[in-house]
Amino acid sequence: MNILNQFDYYAPKTKKEAMELVKSLGDKAKVLAGGTDLIIMMKEKMIKPEAIIDISELSELKGIVCEGGKGARIGACTTISEIEFSKELAAKYGALTYAAGELGSNQVRVMATIGGNCCHSSPAAETPTSLSALGASVVLGSLEGERELPIEEFILGNRKNALELGEILVEFILPEPEKKSACRYGYIGLRDAMEIDAVNMAVNLVLEQDGETIKDVKLVMGSVSPRPLISEKTPALLKGRKLTEELILQVGEAAQNEAKPISDVRASAEYRRDVVGALARRLVKEAYEAAKEA
Template identity: 75%
Template sequence: MNILNNFEYFKPKTKSEALELVKNLGDKAKILAGGTDLIIMMKEKMIKPEAIIDIGDIDELKGIECKEGCGAEIKACTTIEYIESSSELAKKYPALTFAASQLGSKQVRVMATIGGNSCHSSPAAETPTPLSALGAKVVISSLEGDRELPIEGFIHGNRKNDLKPGEILSKFILPEPVKNSACRYGNIGLRNAMEIDAVNMAVNIELDEDKATIKNVKLVMGSVAIKPLVSEKVPTILNGRKLNDELVTKVGEAAQSEAKPISDVRASAEYRTDVIGALARRLVKESYEAAREA
């Protein structure tokens, strides 16, 4: 039977109370937000924390602030379902809301949080890839204050991140989308059902004033490395150029050359390599056309 180990349960009412507990309990405790990953790990005896700090109902850590011309802030305990259904986010960041809709089942999305999706740091996680493409930063809080870093710098690898003792991830900051830009997200699994992605990707393209020449591009791959993989080759191929079929082909080849996938129960490394090329070709074209219409 999957029976949880004995543990102390704490439910702070404020962010400051949570930070006090995190500092005092240290490695003995685990943070509970939605619990969709944590409880499974506890049931499977992967971890046996002596204490649980439940931050899921702290108002300071929930919600979305989206202001015209000022980007957005998403608090870490905001549920994936809330992000999926946000019309404000959908208007500015459709790649993120679409990625949220692809995470698990409806029941999972109602419980899971955006902070937990990044803190669990799975290479196949849905939201870190578009967050990275959109230039998002994470805000990490402690009793000593806050610090910020890009999300691709926060995630170090599978279940590894930049949180230090006494810290929690408190929110995400998304910059305002620049003029003549668009971001698109895509994912592929082995079947049309609830499952972990075999691969995923987000592409963000900004065009010059002519709405044809690519000014900047950021392509981020998921589930083909230990963390979200930001392409270094694709910008060198596309920046300063107008998209054509030859460049699209080169983009696919570049993404495939940078990917470092493994074989597991969801897909072989060879399959992931093939798919990442197809996703790159499709999403670059979709983002480019969307940017031209922006």
């Protein structure tokens, strides 16, 4: 029987109170938002915190605010389900809402939070890949103040992030999408059911005013490296050029060469490399065509 270890439970009423608890309890405590990862790790005896700080009811850390021309802000305790069904986010950040809708089951999505999904820092997590492609940053808060980091600098590796003692993840900031741009997200798993992705990927592509020449592109791969892997070769191949079938093939090969997958119970490293090539070819083409219509 999986029985949780004994721990002290705290439910702060304000963000400031949560920060005071995080600072005073230090590494003895774990922060709980949705708990869909934390509780499982506790049941499996992977961690045994002496205290739990429950921030799930803090309204200061919830909500979605989209402003025309100013991007969006998402509270760290906003649930994945709220993101999935947000019409405001879907209008400008469809890659994120689609990724959110592919995370776990309905039951998981109504509990899990975007902050928890990123703090858990699983290499196969759905939201960090799309957030990174969209240029998102995180705001980390403590009693001493706040600091902002790009999402790819926040996630340091498998279950490792840049949170320092006394800090909590407060919110996500997404910039306004550029004109003539489009972002697409895709993934591949081994069966049509709730699962952890074998590979996921997001591509954000921006065109010049002529609507055909590629101005910029960001391709981000998940589940092929300990942290979201940003392609360096894709921009070098595509910037300043119009997309052709030959270029699409080259992008697939470049992404495969950059991927650093491992073999595990979900897929072999060889299979993951093949999937990376297929996703890169498809998503670059889809993003290009969508940007032409933007």
